[in-house]
Amino acid sequence: xxxxxxxxxxxxxxxxxxxxxxxxxxxxKSVLMITKTSDPMESNTRYAQGGxxxxxxxxxxxxxYEDIMRAGAGISNPLAIKIITEEGPRLVFDFLIHEIGVSFxxxxxxxxxxxxxxxxxxxxxxxxxxxxxxxxxxxxxxKIKTIKNITILxxxxxxxxxxxxxxSENPLLKYxxxxxxxxxxxNNSTGEVNTFLADATVVATGGIGKLYQFTTxxxxxxxxxxxxxxxxxxxxxNMEYVQFHPTMLYTEEGSGFLISEAVRGEGGRLLNKSGExxxxxxxxxxxxxxxxxxxxRAIYNEMAKSExxxxxxxxxxxxxxxxxxxxxxxxxxxxxxxxxINIEKE
Ligand SMILES: Cc1cc2nc3c(=O)[nH]c(=O)nc-3n(C[C@H](O)[C@H](O)[C@H](O)COP(=O)(O)OP(=O)(O)OC[C@H]3O[C@@H](n4cnc5c(N)ncnc54)[C@H](O)[C@@H]3O)c2cc1C
Numbered sequence: 001x002x003x004x005x006x007x008x009x010x011x012x013x014x015x016x017x018x019x020x021x022x023x024x025x026x027x028x029k030s031v032l033m034i035t036k037t038s039d040p041m042e043s044n045t046r047y048a049q050g051g052x053x054x055x056x057x058x059x060x061x062x063x064x065y066e067d068i069m070r071a072g073a074g075i076s077n078p079l080a081i082k083i084i085t086e087e088g089p090r091l092v093f094d095f096l097i098h099e100i101g102v103s104f105x106x107x108x109x110x111x112x113x114x115x116x117x118x119x120x121x122x123x124x125x126x127x128x129x130x131x132x133x134x135x136x137x138x139x140x141x142x143k144i145k146t147i148k149n150i151t152i153l154x155x156x157x158x159x160x161x162x163x164x165x166x167x168s169e170n171p172l173l174k175y176x177x178x179x180x181x182x183x184x185x186x187n188n189s190t191g192e193v194n195t196f197l198a199d200a201t202v203v204a205t206g207g208i209g210k211l212y213q214f215t216t217x218x219x220x221x222x223x224x225x226x227x228x229x230x231x232x233x234x235x236x237x238n239m240e241y242v243q244f245h246p247t248m249l250y251t252e253e254g255s256g257f258l259i260s261e262a263v264r265g266e267g268g269r270l271l272n273k274s275g276e277x278x279x280x281x282x283x284x285x286x287x288x289x290x291x292x293x294x295x296x297r298a299i300y301n302e303m304a305k306s307e308x309x310x311x312x313x314x315x316x317x318x319x320x321x322x323x324x325x326x327x328x329x330x331x332x333x334x335x336x337x338x339x340x341i342n343i344e345k346e
Contacts (some may be wrong), residue, residue, distance in 0.1 A: 008200050014045035042219075116266075118264070272311055
């Protein structure tokens with residue numbers, strides 16, 4: 001069994017893990033980042049399409065705060081939202097654009113092309129066409145390769161934290177605070193369990209989407225870090241709040257391909273089996289850009305009423321964007337064409 005010691009162990013290599021690794025690496029710490037996939041690009045981050053929230057024109061952190069609170073139906077943690085609204089938009093520029101070199105789509109005059117997504121009262125979402133996550137993940141990994149004290153090990157699946165409680169022979173230790181000393185990880189290729197000891201361990205293993213049969217999430221999104229933390233005695237809260245993205249390309253087998261909310265942000269409208277727009281009935285104010293839980297419930301309701309397996313999303317007749325549809329949504333266009341749907345026409 002291999003036993004390694006590092007100053008910072010980062011479990012997961014999506015936007016969270018890469019960011020933690022870069023920050024720790026830049027501060028001079030030795031960093032080991034492990035991912036359970038063979039390709040470090042593979043993560044939820046890589047599949048994000050629509051974009052990332054910053055602040056648009058005539059916008060402010062106060063308006064963003066109000067929008068998030070309203071979308072969260074008043075039960076979001078105000079302190080968390082305060083941090084996100086105060087630090088998030090600044091970090092998009094300082095970290096992603098200036099430090100990492102992420103290229104967000106621009107207008108012809110060189111200004112950023114902000115788009116709108118559900119529940120946002122302003123156009124404030126920066127995007128790289130409809131492949132924002134791919135661009136971010138690629139640039140983060142490129143940056144990591146330039147930092148000598150960061151090592152990436154692919155195909156290592158973390159299975160449990162090593163804690164002072166469960167690895168000590170002294171039973172009295174359980175009356176002291178539990179300390180995380182690193183993690184055990186399975187070497188996917190050899191089947192061997194390795195011990196990675198660390199002064200600090202960062203869990204960045206992403207969400208649980210792949211636990212569902214139909215999902216836009218990749219295979220790696222199985223909530224490993226959450227269960228490891230739970231087994232180590234961490235408080236796990238709000239597990240009942242799972243975000244269902246309202247629109248995925250419907251095929252009988254379940255395509256798993258997301259149709260970004262930005263399609264509705266650029267005018268696209270949902271239609272039921274009879275070709276009628278329906279969001280106005282469910283959310284007269286926000287219509288197709290109502291918060292995701294409302295849109296999801298409305299779609300479900302329309303499908304149940306009409307005994308249909310799907311609804312329609314029409315961007316061809318309602319598009320409001322500046323670029324043509326194909327240029328604005330190249331990934332979605334190509335994927336839909338594979339299924340014989342031309343989103344510029346139908
Ligand atoms: C289709 C899709 C579209 C999206 N669009 C948007 C969008 O437009 N805007 C937006 O803000 N958000 C979007 N999201 C959400 C966003 O992608 C995620 O919230 C974000 O990427 C999560 O980043 P993360 O670093 O926490 O996790 P991830 O990116 O999922 O990274 C998790 C990492 O942990 C690794 N890992 C998991 N388990 C283990 C283990 N046991 N051992 C070792 N490594 C492990 C994985 O291999 C991976 O490297 C979208 C998500 C999806 C799926």
